[in-house]
Amino acid sequence: MxxxxxxxxxxxxxxxxxxxxxxxxxxxxxxxxxxxxxxWDPYGNLKNVPVAFVNLDEPYNNDGKSYTLGKDLEKKLKDNDSFKWEFVGYNKAKEGVDNTSYYAMIVIPKDFSKKLANSTNGNFEKPQIIYRANKGRNFIFSLLSQKGAESIQSQITNSISKETTKTLVDKLYDVKDSLKDASDAQDKIQDGTQKLFDGSGTLATNLVSAFDGSNKLKTGLNQLTDGSKQLNDGLGAAYNGSNALGNGLGQLAQGQKKVVGGLSDLDNGLTQFKAAINQTDGKMDQLVKGSDQLNEGAKGLNGGVDKLNKLVSGSLDQAASGLDSAASYADTAEKLLDKATAEISIDPEQAKKDIAAAKQITDIIKQGNTSISSKLKASKNVVSDNLSKPVSTLGVYTSQIADGVKQARSSTSDTIDKLLNGTRALEAGSGQVNDGLTTVASKTNDLTNGLGKLSNGSSTLMTGLNTAASSTGTLASGLGQLSDGAKTLNSNLGTLNDGTKKLKDGLNDGYDKINNNLKFTSNAMSKFVSNPVNLSDQSINDVKxxxxxxxxxxxxxxxxxxxxxxxxxxxxxxxxxxxxxxxxxxxxxxxxxxxxxxxxxxxxxxxxxxxxxxxxxxxxxxxxxxxxxxxxxxxxxxxxxxxxxxxxxxxxxxxxxxxxxxxxxxxxxxxxxxxxxxxxxxxxxxxxxxxxxxxxxxxxxxxxxxxxxxxxxxxxxxxxxxxxxxxxxxxxxxxxxxxxxxxxxxx
The missing domain is CATH 1.10.357 (Tetracycline Repressor; domain 2)
Known part of the structure; x- marks a missing residue:
């Protein structure tokens, strides 16, 4: 069992x-x-996973262009089956994520288009894409949905890169055109600075010549001053001899009429000389106007200096001619005195002594005239030889030339007036000889006074010449400073010219480089930058x-x-x-x-x-x-x-x-x-x-x-x-x- x-x-x-x-x-x-x-294939079924998309973006216009990036993205996602996109309002999306309706939500804020549009103008304020996921519901999917949000960010970034690059390249072409315009303009500027540099060199050279000429003019005026001093000394001797002449004039009654005629001719000559000086549009007047024009047009005076040379030369010739006429009148007086000697029968010995004294005076006058005439002509040569070259600018110092010329004209006119007064006084005194030899002696004092005035006028002339010489020294100093300034200007213009050459070369090189390298269109470059790299996937052992x-x-x-x-x-x-x-x-x-x-x-x-x-x-x-x-x-x-x-x-x-x-x-x-x-x-x-x-x-x-x-x-x-x-x-x-x-x- x-x-x-x-x-x-x-x-x-x-x-x-x-x-x-x-x-x-x-x-x-x-x-x-x-x-x-x-x-087995969860990624292939993500289209069944609900994700909320909220578009709060508002359209924005910038530089004539309308930006609707949120709306554009929404349209693209409607054809995208990476997730089950549901386009809802913000409150519903947030409530759905907090509960179980949505695994995640993506929000485009209202200023999204505005901030991105302004980035093309250099205002780099980054907008946000809001991503919100319920990671506790499914962590793995939260990672996947975050990748989806990053993909959207990448798409928008590529779009903005494309737009920004297009704008940048268009502006590069504008810079290229501007560089070309600047290069062409700089070529013209460089040509101008080269001409200015060359002109400043010529100006510096001519100012050196003008400076040398002004020194020579000063030397000539100093010589003229010395001659006027000799004239003044001669007139002093004539004044002293006039007293002796007064004693012998009583014996000159018979020849006095001829002396009066000679003195009248002398008066006429001096009057003509004064008229020549004061004549409107005459030589001296032209000299004054030319000096004024020199002062006003200092930068354009190349032709004005030639006119000044001619006016000064003519005026000095005129002055020399007047003095030569005075000498000829002295010769006439001498001849009249000789003739009077032959006609005077009363005390011929005394008459001879008086006439000899008169001759002595006329000799002194001729000697002084000869000296002054030769020095004036020499001064003429100095002026014409040393101021013939063109001077482009004399600056503020040319005003001193005008003042000196006007002062010389005024001094010369005053001196001639005094000479005329003395001559006319002599003529009046000689006229009284016709009334009688008794009155001749008394009128001899008038002659003496006239000679004194003539001596004073000579002193005034000498003072005026001294002033002219001093003013010429100031002119020479000013020309020296102007010459140094012109040299400095020339040096600085050389530096400027070198700089403009380098700037021109730099602009040309910059244009050539940008022209050689800027071989792409803005559309082509924007497409390249938005997607510069193609991923060649050569992975091995593929897992599908x-x-x-x-x-x-x-x-x-x-x-x-x-x-x-x-x-x-x-x-x-x-x-x-x-x-x-x-x-x-x-x-x-x-x-x-x-x-x-x-x-x-x-x-x-x-x-x-x-x-x-x-x-x-x-x-x-x-x-x-x-x-x-x-x-x-x-x-x-x-x-x-x-x-x-x-x-x-x-x-x-x-x-x-x-x-x-x-x-x-x-x-x-x-x-x-x-x-x-x-x-x-x-x-x-x-x-x-x-x-x-x-x-x-x-x-x-x-x-x-x-x-x-x-x-x-x-x-x-x-x-x-x-x-x-x-x-x-x-x-x-x-x-x-x-x-x-x-x-x-x-x-």
Whole structure:
């Protein structure tokens, strides 16, 4: 009866174990298929995820152009299926994010277009795109939606870069045209400064000549002053001799009429000389006007100086001619005196003495006239020889020339008046001789007074000449300063001319450079700047779906769980002693049974992934072979642990599972993990199974593949051999303990 119950129990247990084993066979498939199926292509279904878009932007006009960037973006998003865009108001969007209606919201503020439009004018005030997500609802999607917001930001940035670059290039073309205009204008300026520089050189040279001429004029006027001094001395002697003449004039009654006629001629000559000086539009008047014109037109006086030379020369010739006439009148007086000598019979000896004294006076007058006439002519030559060159500017110093000329004219006129007064007084005195010799003596005093006045007039003339010489010195000093200023001006104009040349060359070079380099249109450049780089995606080992990227991790995890459950079932059978088969109870026999079971698991998993999810490998057989190989390696590790530690291998397997989940780099690169996990990564088999599956799915690196397979084989044989040795040692120790206990019991 008990034997029948035992058989029933074993049969029932085998059925249970068979059912469990069949279920376990599908655990890897269910784990991978369901989990990967749920996340196989999440990016392809984002169009079903609601995201609110709020456009508060207001249109803005700038430089005649209307900006509606918020509206433009809204139109683009209506044709965009990256998310399920819903265009709502701000309050509804905020409420939807705070609750569960929307995963995120993107807000375009009202001053968005305004700030971006003003950036083309240099007002760089960045507008904001407001992004608000409910990260607590789904953190992964918040990252994806943030990428969407950054994509919108990138689109707008490209648009603004395009617009700003277009404006900048258009302005560069304006600068190019302005540089051309400036270059052309600078060419004309440089030509002008060159002419100004050349003219200033000529001005400096001519001012030096004018300075030398003024010095010579001063020397001539000094000589003329010396001659006037001699004339004054001669007139003093004549005044002294007039007293002697008065004593002999009584004897000149008979010849006095002729003397009166001669004096009348002298009066006429002096009157003509004065008239010549004071004549309107005469030589002296022209000299005065010319000096005034010299003062008013100092910068344009090249021709005025020639006229001045002619006027001064003519006036000096006139003065010399007048003095020569005075000398001729003295000769006439001398002849009349000679004739009177012959006619006077009363006291002829005394008459001869008086006439001799008169001749002495006329000799002095002729001598003085000759000296003054020659010096005036010499002064004429000095003026004409040294002021014939054109002078462009005499500045404020030309006023002194006008004042000197006017003063000379006034002094000369006053002197001639005094000479006329003296001559007329002499003429009046001589006229009285006709009334009688008795009155001649008394009138001789008039002659004496006239000679005194003539002497005074000569002194005035000398003073005027001194003033003219002094004024000429001032003129020479002014011309010297003007000459130095002209040299400085010439030097500075040279510097200015060099600067204008450099500026002209710089403008031309700048225009040439910008003209040579500015070969693109604003539209072409704006398109280039908005998208300057094309991304040439030359990635290798392409992964098409999100699920494919996670598949290596979940395939390894599923096969580990499947192998762990198979090993658990085999351990349970062993512990319940349900198998009486000798082969099964052998180490290799049980291992072989487990290998067959995990192989079936691997094949079922590969079929489900390939057919159910469409998982493609580089070569489909590689996927099946790798699943089988991975299952065998994992089962070998667990079987070795079971052989070594028995039922305790199950918790050890779970610990290994946890370590491998966190350290195998199935999701993120292992370099992103802390040091502990990077160390563990090297010593767990799932690290290498994940690498192998990745290569089979996306691209095989044969040397890397063989290296990973070699490491997995090392894991497999290390755990199998180690488990077998530990099991053998453990059984040997157990037998020894049993034998020892039996011996002790028998004793």
């Amino acid at each position: 008990e034997q029948k119950e035992s058989k029933f129990t074993k049969s029932f247990l085998w059925k249970i174990i068979a059912i469990i084993t069949c279920a376990i066979m599908f655990i890897p498939m269910m784990y991978s298929l369901f989990y990967l199926g749920a996340f 779906k999100y699920g494919e990227g996670l598949a290596p991790y979940f395939i390894s995890l599923s096969l580990w769980l499947g192998a762990m459950f198979i090993n658990l079932v085999l351990t349970l059978i062993d512990k319940l002693k349900l198998a009486d088969n000798k082969f099964y109870n052998n180490f290799l026999g049980k291992y072989a049974v487990g290998v067959v079971l995990v192989t079936i698991q691997a094949i079922v998993l590969a079929i489900s992934l390939n057919a159910g999810l469409g998982l493609d490998a580089i070569k489909t057989p590689y996927l099946y072979l790798n699943n089988i190989f991975t299952s065998i390696v994992f089962f070998s590790v667990m079987y070795g642990l079971s052989a070594a530690f028995g039922i305790m291998s199950t918790p050890i397997s779970f610990v290994l599972l946890i370590l491998q989940l966190s350290s195998c780099a199935g999701t993120f690169p292992i370099e992103t993990s802390p040091v502990f996990y990077r160390v563990v990564n090297t010593f767990i088999p799932m690290t290498y199974t994940v690498n192998v599956v990745r290569m089979i799915l996306s691209g095989i690196n044969h040397s890397g593949l063989m290296q990973n397979i070699s490491i997995l084989l090392t894991f497999m044989f290390t755990f199998l051999i180690g488990g077998f040795l530990i099991k053998t040692l453990r059984e040997k120790i157990s037998k020894q303990l049993i034998s020892k206990q039996s011996a002790e019991t028998a004793a």
